Amino acid sequence: MDKLKLIKLKEGLVTFFAPDVRFYSRGIFLEPAWAPVFYNPRMKLSRDIGVVIVEAFSDYLNRQELVVIEPLSATGIRGLRYLIENKGRVSKLILNDHNPLSYNVIRTNIKINKIEDFVEAYNLDAELLLYKLRSEGVRPDIIDLDPFGSPSYFLDTALKVIKHRGMICMTATDLPPLFGTYPLTAYRRYMAKVYRTEFYKECGVRILIGFVAREAARLDKGIYPLYSQATDHYIRLCVLVLKSRKEGLKALNKVGFLTYCNNCLFRNSSHGKIDSDCPICGNKVKVMGPLWLGTLWDKKFVKMALKSYIKKQYLDKRGVKLLRTMISEVDAPPFYYKTDTIAHKYMFSREISPTLIVEVHAKLGYASSLTHFDNKGFRSPLPIDDLVKLMKKVR
Template sequence: MRRAVFYNPAMALDRDLSVAVARAWSDRTGRRLRAWEMLSATGVRGLRVLNESGALDALLLTEANPEACRWLERNAAPHPAATVRSADARELPPGSPFDVVDLDPYGTPAPFLPTAIAATAPGGLLAVTATDMPVLAGVQRTACEARYGAVPLHGHFGPEGGLRILIAHALGAAARMGRSARPVLAYVHDHHVRAYLALDREARPAEVSRLPGPGWAGPALGEGPYGPMWVGPLFDAGFLRELRAPAGAARPREVAALLDRFREESGADTPFYFEPNRIAGALGLSEPPGLAPLLARLRELGHAAARSHVRPSAFRTTASEAVVFDVARELVARRFSSSPVR
């Protein structure tokens, strides 16, 4: 059977973000970067970053599929800064390490992570995508345990749980190589998760644990324990301030809106989230509390609170579930006491 060459238009927004991140990372480091796209397919992602970010000095593109590789050669030919290598991406290529490494597989990135980490310079940036969401988000729990060594959350928390499992897994692979890393931007989008990991210059302990652990006061996750998963921040707020929607973005309005949401979210960057309709369900309220009044009241009480990109009505907060529930009850009761009697 002939295998199709991979080009996925649904990832256009994701590639827009790759351009924005490369630009901001180059600004942060104060120099142009050398990059490796490990799994290039037609090269659309790496070549867009090269052309649109102005951040790269050199780009290595590897691809193992011969048919994809022919397209890759053709697409890269007009760009002197791009080099194509027809090879297995699990081999460390000549020229390693790189300032930026991009790992964007079909399915799981796990088999490629040791090479990706070895190929990323200290102080460099490693971008990792996973599209095996049935595994990471708990539909295939046994596969998640085998592939990532982690118990996944299932249901509405599944995608964020999957993102946090992926990050913990990548950090575990880094630790085994005497390296450490932290996310500067990590998100759930459509049917994949993606994390941009800053590879540290010095080893430091990772914020990885099983949830809900002792003292967990956040949203009820179920019995668990789930994970191990990353429980630290998904965003580096300073880095987010430097991100701009690229001038040539395929989805300019969506990218700008997503960046705004990330910035808001970074103000209350806690694991997992609440949703007004689920709060109403848990408390037996006759209607959900409004999202805006909930956020406002939590902030009045001194807690950080912000909408999340993960789901349209989701919000994160530093308040405990008990406080969130009290505020929700108060707001719904107040709404009823101020409605006219009919």
């Protein structure tokens, strides 16, 4: 601890010690990864939402006394908030970090919050910890993977350890591969082809879920997405894991491919035959996948999370808007459009408000919504040629 420059902070209802990011800055640049122990204050909103997701999971399955494991804990703040801000729901919290400095910070933060009776702390490799707990008969209700980079390295072990009808949450910050900037890395890491599109955030989420579904099916398990988010510099995903070959096949049947034309913006998803030519303009299409073609959220679950979020008035108010937008997206079509991309491609004199487009869709009886992925995005069931005709009428 003497080697660290720590400061005392409060986040949510938890007081804790974390590295002073300013002390480890390089000139005017602040990067949490430069500190000997990782703590990113910009992820507070993610942790706020994580708190209510734990409560929603408890209510969703009517399950109390949850066992929660965070194998990559750093300061432990995420897991500590799950425990302290969900009293009576989380009965046991297991924190771990391979970094000895992080381990010492975790122990200090447990002590100052006086929760030693509810928390175990380890200084082990993340996968080794999970296998150790499995050998001891520990089957957690929730495993939260919050690595620096990709969760893919830890997913296999987490799927083997999680209990039936448990939840695995994960953060992915390796966005360039998932968003199509580095397609070869995505192909190697997630075994999927992805290209850059205007709806790249949704593609990234669906690539990740598709990978999780395939990894789970290999272990005779199925997954069901409860919550998906792509904002700022990360993707956040929570899935229900079901120990069932039938559920594994059911999930695999929701994995398919996307064809996309960057000439006219046509897009279409498919589980079967894929045409190489765009049916609208005749241009060669790009094929992406395998990726998830099912729903990204469980509406009941997200509504429960929203109810909890509103109740906890100390949380970041941005979360309420985010969750409400997601609820509106659940029943709307996949693969959103963007007003600026359409305006540029079809040479509109100005962009049209996505809110106005959604209102026009509603008047015509079409399922449509805004999207949390992009403030210029909207969802529409119309093919691009019909959508452009509609937008020209409302300009």
